[in-house]
Amino acid sequence: MQIDVLTLFPAMFEGPMTESMLWKARDRNLLDLRLHDIRDYALDKHKSADDIPYGGGGGMIMKAEPVALAVEAALAGAPAGTPVILMTPQGRVFSHDIAKELAQHEQIIMVCGRYEGIDDRVRQLIATDELSIGDYVLTGGELPAMVIIDAVIRHIPGVLGAEGAADADSHADGILEGPHFTRPPEWRGVSVPQVLQDGDHAKVAKWRREQGLRRTWQQRPDLLMTAELTEDERYLLATFANEDAGKNPHP
Numbered sequence: 001m002q003i004d005v006l007t008l009f010p011a012m013f014e015g016p017m018t019e020s021m022l023w024k025a026r027d028r029n030l031l032d033l034r035l036h037d038i039r040d041y042a043l044d045k046h047k048s049a050d051d052i053p054y055g056g057g058g059g060m061i062m063k064a065e066p067v068a069l070a071v072e073a074a075l076a077g078a079p080a081g082t083p084v085i086l087m088t089p090q091g092r093v094f095s096h097d098i099a100k101e102l103a104q105h106e107q108i109i110m111v112c113g114r115y116e117g118i119d120d121r122v123r124q125l126i127a128t129d130e131l132s133i134g135d136y137v138l139t140g141g142e143l144p145a146m147v148i149i150d151a152v153i154r155h156i157p158g159v160l161g162a163e164g165a166a167d168a169d170s171h172a173d174g175i176l177e178g179p180h181f182t183r184p185p186e187w188r189g190v191s192v193p194q195v196l197q198d199g200d201h202a203k204v205a206k207w208r209r210e211q212g213l214r215r216t217w218q219q220r221p222d223l224l225m226t227a228e229l230t231e232d233e234r235y236l237l238a239t240f241a242n243e244d245a246g247k248n249p250h251p
């Protein structure tokens, strides 16, 4: 998969994109990451990529032309339908499902905004999508782009150790993952649950699903509104609810 990132600060990507999984993906040619410095596409002699806003107000706005030229350079030879994604706190909120969908593309282009944002004509004429990583405002789109790249490449076959492991992640089916343990079997008085130590695969799978459900009920009950659950799982949820109802909050 090819990911083109358009940014005024390509050096920000150096550390995160050269370590761990991301480096492994690049090293195995599963990810072809191309960084484009938007300033290289600024045509005036000062190479200015930003300007003051029409109508006044503080801050600077990224100019449309350098961004457009950088996108067009990245799109040269790209397959039809290649997404051009603006990183913006006004976009749709990124999720596991969007990560999975983006991983199906041969190429994606990500545009990182800075300052007060990008001239809106880039959004109107060039972007095909706008993504936010959450309801808060960062100083630029670079960190969101890195977050999204990390989440997307986990869905490229061969990037993770066990094939399909991303399908077992928290959020893969609307349910969080249960707890994990490693050796020693007892640490500071807390034992690893016996079912995991016994290693009966069917029992372990059932236990993990139950723990995932319990965790979702405790931490993110909102997810349960849309999760696909079996009859047994619905019954289990009802027992969690009954357990909680029986607890005295003011003992």
Ligand code: ADE
Pocket (backbone or CB within 6 Å): 087, 088, 089, 113, 131, 132, 133, 134, 135, 136, 137, 138, 139, 140, 141, 144
């Ligand atoms: N740029 C600034 N804040 C952002 C956010 N929350 N998501 C994506 N891009 C951003």
